[in-house]
Amino acid sequence: MAIPFPHFISSEKAAMEAGLLVPSSPSSSVSVILTQDDLKKIAAYKAVEYVESGMVLGLGTGSTAKHAVNRIGELLQQGKLTNIIGIPTSTITHEQALSLGIPLSDLDTHPVVDLAIDGADEVDPYLNLVKGRGGSLLREKMVEGACKKFVCIVDESKLVNYLGGSGLAMPVEVTRFCWKYTARTLQSLFDESGCVAKLRTFGCE
Ligand SMILES: O=C[C@H](O)[C@H](O)[C@H](O)COP(=O)(O)O
Structure with missing residues (x-):
């Protein structure tokens, strides 16, 4: 909660x-x-x-x-x-x-x-x-x-x-295995709204 x-x-x-x-002193304004x-x-x-x-x-x-x-x-x-x-x-x-x-x-x-x-x-x-x-x-x-x-x-x-x-971007973490397939599949779920699946190549792990 x-x-x-x-x-x-x-x-x-x-x-x-x-x-x-x-x-600060009580008299001075902050x-x-x-x-x-x-x-x-x-x-x-x-x-x-x-x-x-x-x-x-x-x-x-x-x-x-x-x-x-x-x-x-x-x-x-x-x-x-x-x-x-x-x-x-x-x-x-x-x-x-x-x-x-x-x-x-x-x-x-x-x-x-x-x-x-x-x-x-x-x-x-x-x-x-x-x-x-x-x-x-x-x-x-x-x-x-x-x-x-x-x-x-x-x-x-x-x-x-x-x-x-x-x-x-809406973060989705995927496994490296066949990530292009996963990206295409994800994008197809939101094709109508024009979303594009992009691989993030930087950041924390
Ligand atoms: O993967 C990153 C985390 O979810 C962060 O907590 C989130 O992105 C917020 O980060 P920041 O405090 O830099 O805005």
Whole structure:
């Protein structure tokens, strides 16, 4: 089940927690322009508040999840979190987590994931998601499908009236075996709407 988080982006407190704003004296007025990446960072830091010591964590992939993984690493280094085990959803997140000293495992060893944190590409009004446009769809589905709780971090640019509403590519992960056949088959399902199946040749795995 997904629950939308209350809108907190205008909160000065959240910006301070993410290190984007320094406390000012009560008499001075605060004026700060936050970039989209700053907003992602604030949202990611908020998501990490759900993390508790001893948890097995699904570590997401993408420009938003990256901030959450950094924050988890930071809290571990500060000793504010202990005994965390991360299960990365891509090789790039694996590398990032390793560099931060986050102990890692996999679903074979830890089949139950307490909490997963990740971003999304689209969110409809019913909180259905498109994920995987960054190229790590299969691992995300496996890790996030195994979690007890999933915190999905999105900014307003991801909100759509219906899935596909962004008009951007709909990610479908296929096996290498006869991928051209699969591409043709997929495209034939949506020929009338003019969809074209294209092989993605870059991104996370
Ligand atoms: O495969 C990539 C993942 O599904 C990402 O979580 C998704 O693409 C969102 O990425 P970003 O936070 O960079 O917008």
